[in-house]
Amino acid sequence: MATAFEVLAEPNRRRILDLLLTTESPVGDIVDAMALSQPLVSKHLRVLREAGLVEARVDAQRRIYRVRADPLRAMDEWLQPYRRLWAKRLDALAEHLQTMEDDE
Amino acid sequence: MATAFEVLAEPNRRRILDLLLTTESPVGDIVDAMALSQPLVSKHLRVLREAGLVEARVDAQRRIYRVRADPLRAMDEWLQPYRRLWAKRLDALAEHLQTMEDDE
């Protein structure tokens, strides 16, 4: 199964997730917001679903999609050690700028 | 320019970054660790470089690469609102564990 990294490399899928972050919504609303064909949106939703990033609830003829953030935790954990790096860089910002000046 | 999302969709590039997280290193070391051809590694390094995720320092005939985490901040910020979603679940879990303790 695809990792969150691979699935979210696609800008449209990130947009879909961002949409669902505000409100859970049926496929039709997503289609309207994305300006993509319904089959294509369903295709993206399927990829997101199979990666566990969204889940669907049945409401009459509609499927209401909402975010499932669990797979993002793996991404977050991968990110963890790097987070310290930019924290360090903030501390050394003045020094870094000085170095850049010296390079010129 | 490619976003960190797109660049890091590639497993080998994530591995390279993880390697450089431990120690900055010349290309040769990366080639050995990755079991990929030198041109291919250089190609990946170029993609990482153009995304600002690594930077090279010249040391004699060698180029020492190291991580630059700055572009990961954008990824981290995108992740931010989703973090609360699993935080909610964590809160629920903590509460649950507390309940279990209380039961003892």
Next chain:
DNA sequence: CAGGCATATGCATCCATGGTTATGTAGAGC
């Protein structure tokens, strides 16, 4: 010159994305 690396070229392959069209299916409403 030899070592270390970037870059180019050419090639094969595969996958992803997008489009369209059609069909299946489940429920809503008449």
Next chain:
DNA sequence: GCTCTACATAACCATGGATGCATATGCCTG
């Protein structure tokens, strides 16, 4: 029961891009 809505899915096509391989070359520096 019939039709409409909402969606999933399939099948096709076209295209672009990514990855990998191999080979060659250029460049810089010890």
